[in-house]
Amino acid sequence: MSDVKFHSFQKDISQIALPLKFTFPFYYTPHPLAILAAKQLQNYLLTQNDFTHNFGMGATVNSLEIGKMFGVLVVKDTNNNLGFLAAFSGKLAASNDHLYFVPPVFDLLEANGFFLPEIQELNKINDTVERLENSEDLVHLKLSLENTIATNEKKWNGFKHYCQKQKQLRNKVRDSFEAHKDSEEYAILVDYLKQQSSRDSYELEHLQKEIKEENQQAENTYQSYLDKINALKQERKTRSAALQDTIFQQYTFLNSQLESKSLYEIFNKDLGILPLAGAGECAAPKLLQYAFSHSLDPICMAEFWWGKSPKSEVRQHQHFYPSCRGKCEPILGHMLSKTITDEDVFKMVTKFDCDVEIVYEDEYLAVINKPENFLSVPGKFLEDSVYKRMKERYPQATGPLVVHRLDMATSGLLLIAKDKYTHELLQRQFIRKSIRKRYVAILDGILEQKTGTINLPLRNDLEDRPRQLVDFEIGRPALTKFEVVNYENGTTRIHFWPITGRTHQLRMHASHALGLNTPIVGDEFYGNRADRLYLHAEELQFIHPKTKEKMTIICPAPF
Template sequence: MLKTYFQPFKTDISDIPLPDKFTFPFYYEPHELSILAAKELQKYLTSQTDFEHNFGLQENQTGLVIGKMFGVLVCQDKEENLGYLWAFSGKLAENNHLNYFVPPVFDMLQQDGFFKKEEEVLNAINQEIESLKKDNNYLLTKEHWATTQKKATEDLQNQKERIKQLKIARDVKRQNFPTNASPTEIEAFEYELSEESKKESILLKKMTKYWNYQLENAKKEMQVFSDKITELKELRKQKSGELQQQLFKQYAFLNQNKKLKSIGAIFDNNPPAGSGECAAPKLLQYAFENDLTPIAMAEFWWGQSPKSEVRKHQQFYPACRSKCEPILEHMLEGVIMDDNPFLENPAEGKEIEIVFEDEYLAVINKPAEFLSVPGKNVKDSVFQRVKELYPEASGPLIVHRLDMSTSGLLLIAKSEAIYKELQSQFIKRTVQKRYVALLDGMVASDEGYIDLPLRVDLDNRPNQLVCYEYGKPAQTKYKVIERKEGKTRIHFFPISGRTHQLRVHASHISGLNCPIIGDDLYGIKEKRLYLHAEEITFNHPITKQNVTVFKPANF
């Protein structure tokens, strides 16, 4: 079996040195060996006839398009022979097992496995529930119950209305009763009215008792079916829970010390859907099971981009955070990896520049790869720096933010009152901002408008998704400045201010489909992100004059 999955390089790799450390899976530039392994996998995908899957790469292709994340793991066997493993995330061509690709950690599709057997039991329960819901006798009892409820409500309401009207009539009679009547006549008159009132009240009680009896019988008829449906639903819930716990135990992940840890233990019995099905855990699991030493790893997208995410054909991507990070933390325990860049201070050795300042506010130029506010692991930020610059300043200081990777102009308020005034302008969208960016590709139209609502990718923070159901409105105007050598220099005028708005609007297939150069989330990493907030116009809270500050990009 080992020969099927562990493949030698078809390219001469004798001159390529091995990396000193294993790949940090959540932020990396693929090693040369990983790139070669990926190219050999991509060559196979282009020419293979082993399976059929609609990646959406053929012209005029119809049907459901499903792009796929693939992974490669460069590793050594016990004899130090170098080779690689391949894997795909989830299923491929509706299969878990395909030639050359490592198997899943646990195969839910195995026909004689417990999952399929229990799935059949659950399906049978579901069918019985649906059959009962459609049973003609059940539908008749439901209809009888509803009709009885309606008749009871109407009948009792009519009697209550009758009592009300008779009371009004009695009051009229009292008003018209002769004032010179004798005490005996008055007593007889009041007795007659009282008896009439009692009679109607007694009738209402009898009617209520009658309808309660009718409703009780109707409910009992219906409950014969509804109780059975509830009982089956409880059984389904119990069976489903037992199956889930059994799955949690079966999904157990190895590390280099052969230590197993179940997905239930890793996620405290609440794993996100699809956990353990990504390429990275599959690759490492197979390597550790077969005494292969991991050397380097990379994952790439193959196929059309999904409608929500930004995924480019053949482009490398890091492992997802929500589903993979807790699993890989266990699997890579003790493996010497590249440094975690999220623990490093990207602002080290960089300075902020004051572009405009008076006694009330300032506008600073933030360098690229510099946090606007303190992060989870790194506290150095514009906020920390301006606190040191203006120790007497009160209030939040930072009026708005820029992505860490974006350079450009930021407004600083020196007091809480000024902060609130400027914040109000941002909320009312009276502040005008202009960004300049360099895009990887040729934008066809000279100017335009992008309207793609955004929300955070819950499985892969801080990435954003285009989502028309739950996304927040995000609009951007743009104007092309120059097209040259396959690149487009462009001005962006954001109307809203969502996280990563310009980056997603530039890169997404429904936006400009041209990522910003250097975008390590939605494009290809370079020495920096070529996005700069170069101009801002606001109304000065004290002078009430419009202020425009400009700082050109250095790219």
């Protein structure tokens, strides 16, 4: 095939059987053909001279270090030749156009397009707003307003004090002539004092009006300057929204039957569901779009990370990752709607083949040992869970039953309350952080630091739930204490005491570069997949709501 985007395999693939179905992009084990294609692409990245991009892996370079998600799509052409396509997410080396990779679905950086000129206009507005907001004129106007208000307030208080003193003086004069109040002279004096009082009231009212006008004039001058800035910001907002709207209209995606849908149609704008920024720029949509538009039959696909991990998340160099759900799931849902793919494993399972062990039980509560890969509460597609099993076991129980939760992949101790009151009292202990939980984990590497505390705030990755991000601005506080137990065959057995209870807290704190930088064995989100996640809630300490006894429940890890 003459298409330079179609890459032939450099190794013999004649003995590798083709998959029966296309890859389910959100949960997969890479097919051998996809692994070979990925290795060939990685070798190209190591040896190429086509572009310069600092992936953050080599010697220090005076440029921003940016790791990148790459994808490969194994395809068959009309002559039944097997090869693969390659793509990257977003831009690479500040460009969309690279010979080795398929083009974007829509090229925002096209020289004669609408995007770059409008971005230039928006940049001009940004520059003007920044200049106005940082100008000495604005500082002087604000200072002038504050000084005017302060001076007038001092003037007002001074004159009010003068008027009060004058009133006291008039009262004293009037009182001193009280004995002559029936005389004509007294009547003249009272009339004179009233005139003085009216004069002071008039002058006070006049001063109040004068001060109000001066303050208003200073405020109007200052506000006029702010209005100029706000008008520019509103123009920027309007133009940005219009630009985003135009961009979304340009992105149209094909499926295998060449049926086309725009981003707005895919994300259902009429229902108020707008595409996330960058939707359509990921590797997977680029690959499928090129394949469908060039009569190439998709066989299997895989995506991997290349380079340094972003500061906010955990990405391992050369590790394979599923497509992100936030931006890609709606798009790929359309693009693969007429393609037979592997099943979504979470939709395939309706009931887990496992028992829920009761570790402790009395009239008021129970402590169970949750198996790994078992839900604490019903999920989006799966009802079987600890809650369902406990509801069946204790049909007379009231309230939510499950007092707290464990990640699906995590095994170990969970508290069950048999009535609403017990549930409420146990929940209060969690809120007060008086319940002590100890986890045991196996880390994928040797951790030199024996003890310590990890303090990394976390938030949801809105583009790829349920993954978490470290975010020091809007993340929720997350605190974990740890202590190394021992070392086993190049791994570290460790105890964790979570002070807070954030989603994936221990997994992120273990794997993130600012944490322990050593992922838990079997962590498919932040490390390497294994037979299970080696994380177990081993010990639970709490005060019994009824007996007030301090309870310590231990369930040794199965690993």
